[in-house]
Amino acid sequence: MRTWIQDIGKKENGEVKIYGWVETRRDHGKIIFIDLRDKTGIAQVVFGTEDKELYQKANKLRNEWVIKIEGTVKKRPKGMENPNLTTGNFEISAKNLEILSEAKTLPIAIDKDGYEINEEARLRYRYLDLRRKRIFKNLKCRHLAFKFIRDWLTNKGFLEVETPILGKSTPEGARDYLVPSRLERGKFYALPQSPQQYKQLLMVAGIERYFQIARCFRDEDTRGDRQPEFTQLDLEMSFVEEHDVLSLVEALFTDLVKKIFPEKQITKIPFPRLDYQEAIKQYNSDKPDLRKNKNNNNELSFVFIVNFPMFEWKKESSYAEASEGKEKRLAGRSLGEGRWDAVHHPFTRIKNEELRIKNRGEFIKYIKENPQELIAHQYDLVCNGYEIGGGSIREHNPEILEAVFEIMGHNKKDIREKFGHLLDAFEYGVPPHGGIALGLDRILMILMNEPNIREVMAFPKTGDGRDLMMGAPSEVDKNQLKELGLEIKSRRKVGTPTEASEKTKR
Ligand code: ASP
Numbered sequence: 001m002r003t004w005i006q007d008i009g010k011k012e013n014g015e016v017k018i019y020g021w022v023e024t025r026r027d028h029g030k031i032i033f034i035d036l037r038d039k040t041g042i043a044q045v046v047f048g049t050e051d052k053e054l055y056q057k058a059n060k061l062r063n064e065w066v067i068k069i070e071g072t073v074k075k076r077p078k079g080m081e082n083p084n085l086t087t088g089n090f091e092i093s094a095k096n097l098e099i100l101s102e103a104k105t106l107p108i109a110i111d112k113d114g115y116e117i118n119e120e121a122r123l124r125y126r127y128l129d130l131r132r133k134r135i136f137k138n139l140k141c142r143h144l145a146f147k148f149i150r151d152w153l154t155n156k157g158f159l160e161v162e163t164p165i166l167g168k169s170t171p172e173g174a175r176d177y178l179v180p181s182r183l184e185r186g187k188f189y190a191l192p193q194s195p196q197q198y199k200q201l202l203m204v205a206g207i208e209r210y211f212q213i214a215r216c217f218r219d220e221d222t223r224g225d226r227q228p229e230f231t232q233l234d235l236e237m238s239f240v241e242e243h244d245v246l247s248l249v250e251a252l253f254t255d256l257v258k259k260i261f262p263e264k265q266i267t268k269i270p271f272p273r274l275d276y277q278e279a280i281k282q283y284n285s286d287k288p289d290l291r292k293n294k295n296n297n298n299e300l301s302f303v304f305i306v307n308f309p310m311f312e313w314k315k316e317s318s319y320a321e322a323s324e325g326k327e328k329r330l331a332g333r334s335l336g337e338g339r340w341d342a343v344h345h346p347f348t349r350i351k352n353e354e355l356r357i358k359n360r361g362e363f364i365k366y367i368k369e370n371p372q373e374l375i376a377h378q379y380d381l382v383c384n385g386y387e388i389g390g391g392s393i394r395e396h397n398p399e400i401l402e403a404v405f406e407i408m409g410h411n412k413k414d415i416r417e418k419f420g421h422l423l424d425a426f427e428y429g430v431p432p433h434g435g436i437a438l439g440l441d442r443i444l445m446i447l448m449n450e451p452n453i454r455e456v457m458a459f460p461k462t463g464d465g466r467d468l469m470m471g472a473p474s475e476v477d478k479n480q481l482k483e484l485g486l487e488i489k490s491r492r493k494v495g496t497p498t499e500a501s502e503k504t505k506r
Contacts, residue, residue: 001017002017002018002019003016003017003018004018004038004040004041005018005020005036005037005038005040005041005042005043005087006040006041006086006087007040008043008073008087008090008092009073009086009087009089009090011073012073012074012075012090013072013073013074014072014073015070015071015072015095016070016071016072016073016092017068017069017070018036018038018043018045018068018069018071018092019038019066019067019068019069019100020036020037020038020066020067021036021037021038021064021065021066021067021103021131022034022035022036022037022061022062022063022064022065022066022067023035023036023037023042023063023111024063025058025061025062025063027059030048030049031046031047031048031049032046032047032055032058032059032061033045033046033047034047034058034061034067034069034094036067036069036092039136041085041086041087042085042087043085043087043090043091043092044076044082044085044087044090044091044092045069045071045091045092045094046091046092046093046094047094047097048093051095054094054095054096054097057097057099058094058097060099061097061099062102062103062105063103063105063106064103064106065099065101065102065103066099066100066101066103067097067098067099067100068096068097068098068100069092069094069096069097069098070094070095070096071092071093071094071095071096072092072093072095073090073091073092074090074091074092074093075089075090076088076089076090076091106125106128107121107125107128108121108122108125108128108129110128110129110131110132112132113132113134114129114132114134114135115451119454119462120462120468123454123460123461123462123467123468123469124468124469125469126458126459126468126469127469130458134455135455137448138444138448138450138455138456139456139458141260141261141444141447141448142440142444142456144260145256145260145440145444145447146213146440148255148256148259148260149213149233149252149256150213152252152255152256153209153211153235153252156209156248157208157209158209158210158211158235159207159209159210159211160210160211160212160213161202161207161210161212162212163192163195163198163199163202163212163214164192164198165191165192165215166179166189166191167189167190167191167192167198168189168190168197168418169190169193169418170190170192170193170194170195170196170197170345171193171345171346172193172194172196172216172218172345173193173341173345174193174218174219174220175218175219175220176190176191176193176217176219177190177191177217177218177219177228178190178191179191180484180485180486181484182483182484185484185485186485191217192214192215192216192217193216193217193218194214194216194232194234194437195212195214195216195234196345196347197347197419197421197422199212199234199235199236199435200236200347200394200422200425200433201421201422201425202236203236203238203430203431203433204425204426204428204429204430204431206431207238208237208238208239208431209235209236209237209238210235210236210237210435211233211234211235211236212233212234212235213231213232213233213234213440214231214232214233214234214437215229215230215231216229216230216231216232216437217229218230225452225453225454226463227441227453227454227457227460227461228461228465229461230439230440230441230453231439231440231441232437232438232439232440233389233437233438233440234435234437235435235436235437236433236434236435237433237434237435238431238432238433239431239432239433240393240432240433240434241393241434242306242377242379242393242434244434245379245391245393245434245435245436246271246273246304246379247270249381249389249436249438250269250270250271250302250304253266253302254266254269257300257447260447261447263298264298264299264300264447265296265298265299265300266300266301266302267290267291267292267299267300267301267302268290268301268302271302271303271304271381272290272303272304273303273304273306274288274303274304274305274306275305275306275307276305276306276307276308276309277307279305285385286305286308286380286382286387287305287380287382287385287386287387288303288382288385289301289384289385290303291384297449299384300383300384300446300447301383301384302381302382302383303381303382303383304379304380304381304382305379305380305382306378306379307351307375307376307378308343308344308375308376308378308379308380309343309372309374309375309376310342310343310348310350310351310371310374310375310376310378311340311341311342311343311371311372311374311407311408312340312341312343313338313339313340313341313372314338314339314340314341315337315338339408339409340371340407340408340409341408342376342404342408343376343378344376344378344390344391344392345392346401346404346405346408347392347394347395347401347422348376348377348378348392348393348394348395349376349377349392349393349394349395349396349434350367350374350375350376350377350395350400350404351374351375351376351377352373352374352375355367360397360399360400363400364399364400364403367400367403367404367407368403368406368407371407376392377392377393377434378390378391378392379391379392379436381436381438383443383446384446386442386446387439388438388439388442388443388446389436389437389438389439389443390436390437391434391435391436391437392434392435392436393432393433393434394432394433394434394435396426396430396431396432396433397426398423398426398427401419401422401423401426402415402423405418405419441453441456441457444456
């Protein structure tokens with residue numbers, strides 16, 4: 001049976017079999033030392049000259065070779081202990097060595113943090129970069145945090161439900177990744193920008209408390225620390241008010257930090273709630289950094305920003321699907337060319353409750369005439385100056401929801417085509433509901449003191465969306481295209497600007 005390296009101390013004078021990678025080899029003439037590494041730690045293995053054949057074999061070993069050792073666990077001689085290793089009081093006196101695979105010299109060094117190495121090289125050889133202690137630790141913390149979240153929410157009566165990856169576009173303000181359908185040529189699935197509509201439909205289905213550690217896809221031009229695909233903690237609850245959602249998130253994060261990141265201090269619990277207008281006035285930002293001491297790595301200052309405006313005037317349509325025709329229809333507005341867009345998303349409930357008391361017709365008339373006046377039931381969670389999540393209480397009245405789509409420039413036909421399923425569902429007994437989505441990569445980046453989200457993901461892409469290790473995106477076989485009824489009219493080389501980035505430049 002294999003012994004994990006971390007456990008060798010429990011087997012003093014016993015025989016063990018250990019497996020792993022050669023971290024270093026030190027040749028002291030009559031004696032060879034190997035530091036052997038598995039995922040749990042490092043052990044020193046000793047080869048003497050008494051067994052010539054074994055000694056010769058050990059002499060051939062090089063860094064990163066994969067080997068199996070059989071030997072006896074011994075206490076190290078006095079004064080030879082290594083306090084830097086958890087196994088540092090012990091060593092293995094080797095009796096047998098099996099070389100399982102050899103390794104070329106690695107193209108990147110893996111013994112340090114790796115920040116100093118060119119990132120392209122790190123990403124191209126990510127499977128080696130992941131051998132680095134720091135990144136392994138990040139992946140482990142990520143796993144522990146996800147497990148904690150799953151257990152915590154399960155205890156609170158939440159059900160994790162997977163929603164489709166091949167679906168229909170949900171507007172979250174970015175461009176969709178499209179997947180062509182082979183069976184219905186000319187039609188496309190959209191990869192989810194978020195599971196927004198599915199989770200709302202799960203509320204109609206009576207699930208009441210849903211969550212999902214969900215992969216989301218947004219096709220955006222290179223912008224800072226973004227990734228084309230990222231992971232959200234997505235959740236939705238029925239029969240709740242804004243404060244229910246906020247208190248739940250606050251309790252979850254407080255417990256998560258306490259349990260998995262105990263070295264971190266939260267500046268203030270309960271997390272402050274700050275009005276959007278107040279945040280802009282006081283900090284000139286809707287994601288203020290409220291840490292008392294910004295040099296202290298272990299301080300976490302959470303703040304909820306609430307009471308966002310419902311709509312903002314967008315000079316350019318932010319939805320990829322906004323056609324030129326729609327732009328022209330709206331061009332008559334006094335604010336210049338553009339359209340009203342939801343600050344969060346259209347499914348958000350308008351807060352102006354005093355107006356709702358009027359009859360519905362009057363309320364709808366008012367919101368259509370005064371979109372700039374409306375406050376949304378929207379909230380963001382900010383930590384140390386980063387927006388780490390956002391959500392809202394939803395509009396569950398189909399007539400009002402339809403009016404919101406109209407304000408955003410959709411005509412009736414459009415609305416039916418794009419959102420008919422949701423409007424229909426809301427006719428069959430929909431509970432009032434609300435939720436939030438939290439960007440887990442970004443949260444983990446902050447919790448692990450990393451400078452960007454790529455450091456907490458196993459296989460991130462470059463800023464311009466390339467997977468350097470696998471070589472994606474890549475060209476596909478002509479026959480694959482033919483089956484899909486597609487033809488490539490023009491190609492763009494890596495690094496040349498997209499139409500969208502050209503437009504913003506002009
Ligand atoms: N779907 C939203 C987002 O991804 C979050 C929400 O409203 O729950 O930002």
